[in-house]
Amino acid sequence: MKVIVIGAGIVGLLTACRLKQQGADVVVLEKGWMGQESSWAGAGILFPIHPWLYPDDYSALVHASLSLYPALQRELTSETGWDIQRIQNGLLIPCFEDDNTHHQQAALAWSEKFKWQVEQLNPSQALAIEPNLSSKLNQALRWPDVCQVRNPKLLKAVFAYLNKLGVEVVENSEVGSLCEDNTGSVTGVVTVHGKRFDSDAVLLAAGSWSHELAEQSGFSLPVRPVKGQIILLKTEPGTLKHIIKHDDAYFVPRQDGRILVGASMEDVGFERGNTVSILHQLLGATLKLVPGLEHAEIEQQWMGFRPGSPDGMPFLGPVAAKAGLWVATGHYRNGVALAPITANVMADWIMGHKPSLDMAAFSPERKLIESSLVGYPNL
Ligand SMILES: Cc1cc2nc3c(=O)[nH]c(=O)nc-3n(C[C@H](O)[C@H](O)[C@H](O)COP(=O)(O)OP(=O)(O)OC[C@H]3O[C@@H](n4cnc5c(N)ncnc54)[C@H](O)[C@@H]3O)c2cc1C
Structure with missing residues (x-):
């Protein structure tokens, strides 16, 4: 299974890592340098901001993710020597x-x-x-x-792990468009420099920039x-x-x-x-x-x-109308906290295994309630 991941933020990098561990042949394409956008800038608080304002499905997802952090920390330290400085200071x-x-x-x-x-x-x-x-x-x-993590160290650790696993992260390689066959299935991507990458699956993990590629490909992804x-x-x-x-x-x-x-x-x-x-x-x-x-x-x-995202929750899963296209974005204020579960769920799913959690609430095609479309909430 060949997978192209668009975006080398924490979501794309960690998912690439899990995909490779499951046997996929993965390439990550990054428009700038890996881990220089939101994932680098964030505060690294491993607890949602105002979780009581979200639906219960969201709290369950966050819990599942935070429970993976101790093992992830040990794995990254033993495989790369990096200390991600996940500390419990309340x-x-x-x-x-x-x-x-x-x-x-x-x-x-x-x-x-x-x-x-x-x-x-x-x-x-x-x-x-x-x-x-x-x-x-x-x-x-x-x-x-409550714990925190030091974002730049987390990114460097995951990047080092990808190098060790032999996953190629191609920097300065902005994806300009998705390729489709005549049935509308997504078969790869083309960079703005004209280089084509063919694949069985494409994961759109381009953070705040995901909207443009989705729109171009004919589906709406209200990430801003x-x-x-x-x-x-x-x-x-x-x-x-x-x-x-x-x-x-x-x-x-x-x-x-x-x-x-x-x-x-x-x-x-x-x-x-x-x-x-x-x-x-x-x-x-x-x-x-x-x-x-x-x-x-x-x-x-x-x-x-x-x-x-309009309701503050990520978009995770396949795009029904575009076989071969997957989405993991819109993590808003909690993408570092949610990265471990996102990576596990998306890697399982792309590799053909049904996720163990019910993901309906995070579907890229979920119905967004009218009022949540008004503004991006200060959740
Ligand atoms: C100030 C601030 C504080 C935060 N605090 C916290 C916190 O305490 N806890 C928490 O959990 N979260 C926090 N967050 C949120 C968290 O940082 C994000 O939800 C998370 O980093 C999103 O990760 P990402 O990989 O989706 O996006 P990004 O890190 O933005 O990565 C997306 C990548 O895709 C690349 N890309 C875009 N378009 C293309 C293209 N066409 N081709 C190739 N590559 C492309 C971009 O260059 C970028 O590197 C904070 C964010 C900010 C800004």
Whole structure:
């Protein structure tokens, strides 16, 4: 079975890896350099943002994915020597007087339903473990089991693994169109440089850019870029112990003391770069929520394009009208968390094995409810 994977983000790379392990002959085509877009830019939080706003099928998919991470981490370390820095430092949501208490109640109910341990802390308990937080909080919710991963290291590890497995990742090789035979089945791709690659299956994993190729091929895939800007602070290790999440901003402390402050949710197309107004907002939220970071050094800032879908859920599976074409995209805010299950399910499916999970809710042809098409939700 020959498979072409379009896109060398975490979704395409990890799926290529699983396909190869199942015996497929895989080539990954990447328009730029591997792992330089959303998968590199993300914060690496291994927990969905606001999971209580999603349907239960989504929470089940996330759980299945997160449960694969410990074994994936061991596999990558033993096969490549890379440490992906998956660490369990917990997630803490500080709650202030003017915050929406509906969210807090929904978070508690969701955690009970999906068996995530959660603690309610009073202000002195919260400040005892996170003294740099604002003392104006009136309570905090803490999920001790939440983990994070360091995205660039994860990508390098998977890339090294692909090299070891003998999978070719062809960079600077943008796919310009899909090839079809006279029955409408997809039989390969052609790059913008005119090079043709024939295959039995094509997996569209082109993140925010997936829409164009789908459209060209005559089916609708409403994925669009949702820009996120991030600021990197340089602090001493231990300045923050937990991932801190609030509606205004989140803070992800890395092992070496660096702290990511993220992230905007912007519907501005593919407009690159950091902007004064968003950096101002993120820094304002930092002073309000974690005033102990007032003197932290700003080391860097960047941005990325989340592959947004109208209901916040990925599109995973075959395209019924185009035999040979498969889709794995639209992971929006949670593609790093969802990569392990995406890779396993898609590799099984393409290789002819029915996925063990019910995937109907993620079908590329699912009916999107009218209201979810209005805007890309701040889920
Ligand atoms: C600021 C920010 C914070 C985030 N935080 C988190 C988080 O904490 N946790 C989490 O789980 N997720 C997070 N995400 C979301 C996550 O990063 C994405 O959902 C995930 O990376 C999507 O992976 P992907 O492989 O589909 O897309 P990408 O990483 O964007 O990869 C797609 C690849 O396809 C290539 N491509 C596009 N078109 C073509 C073509 N025609 N031919 C060949 N190649 C092509 C692109 O160049 C790109 O390399 C965040 C994202 C951002 C931007």
